Amino acid sequence: MYFQHSAEIWSAHPELVAGAVLAKGITADASVDPQVARLCAIAEARLASGSEGEFPEIQAWRRAFSRMGLKPTQYRCAAESLLRRFRKERALPRIHPLIDLCNAISLAYATPVAVFDLARISGGLEVRHASGDETYLTFSGDTEHPDPGEVIFADAGGRAHARRWSNRQSGHSAVRDTTAEVLVVAEAMHPSAAEDVPQLMSVLAGELAGVWGDAGDTAILTRPSPRFAW
Numbered sequence: 001m002y003f004q005h006s007a008e009i010w011s012a013h014p015e016l017v018a019g020a021v022l023a024k025g026i027t028a029d030a031s032v033d034p035q036v037a038r039l040c041a042i043a044e045a046r047l048a049s050g051s052e053g054e055f056p057e058i059q060a061w062r063r064a065f066s067r068m069g070l071k072p073t074q075y076r077c078a079a080e081s082l083l084r085r086f087r088k089e090r091a092l093p094r095i096h097p098l099i100d101l102c103n104a105i106s107l108a109y110a111t112p113v114a115v116f117d118l119a120r121i122s123g124g125l126e127v128r129h130a131s132g133d134e135t136y137l138t139f140s141g142d143t144e145h146p147d148p149g150e151v152i153f154a155d156a157g158g159r160a161h162a163r164r165w166s167n168r169q170s171g172h173s174a175v176r177d178t179t180a181e182v183l184v185v186a187e188a189m190h191p192s193a194a195e196d197v198p199q200l201m202s203v204l205a206g207e208l209a210g211v212w213g214d215a216g217d218t219a220i221l222t223r224p225s226p227r228f229a230w
Helices: 007-012 033-047 056-067 078-089 097-109 193-212
Strands: 002-005 017-023 113-117 125-129 151-155 160-163 182-188 217-221 227-229
Touching (some): 007 125, 017 193, 033 078, 056 193, 078 113, 097 182, 097 193, 193 217, 217 227
Parallel strands (some): 002 125
Antiparallel strands (some): 002 227, 017 182, 017 217, 113 182, 125 151, 151 160
16 A cells, blocks of 8 residues: 655646655544643644734645645645634544544644545545545435545545545545554655654654554655655
């Protein structure tokens, strides 16, 4: 299997830096409360000095969405949506310990973090432009087809596992209680992304090791090195 971004994505967004980790042995009975509290405190401190829309990480994603022809205040990257909700409610709903941990990391770093159940991925996963005939399963169980040219996470079987890039994941490969092996992806485009994404991945690997006993296999993807295979 593999994870990669297409050459067209790198050409359109050369500032992109992505991190990926393959983690095994995930269970739903772990406790991540201390980790989540610590990471949420980082986000709360940042939000105390300004709204998420002022963060360079979020501004970079807004520019990317504009280049994709999307209105950035209508379609927001996942990190911005999480930060908006956290700013208003000062908490996030608990879903699954791994998702709770990754959401907290996303808050702390203002960076989209996606988690995919690898048992639900066919062959590999590529961030690319949609042809329009891929299938996407919503969390409510409806089937959609991405717009032609839309940036999606697509597997080798033609299924879209995320729409509008970092805007919305699919219910098909969402983490569930039976999930054991996952691919976690973090993507950023702000000026210090080359330093921040490796730091984020190091924190994530450390937490995976501490909670589940496996730091996972990690890769940093850039235009010269765009593919993570296992």
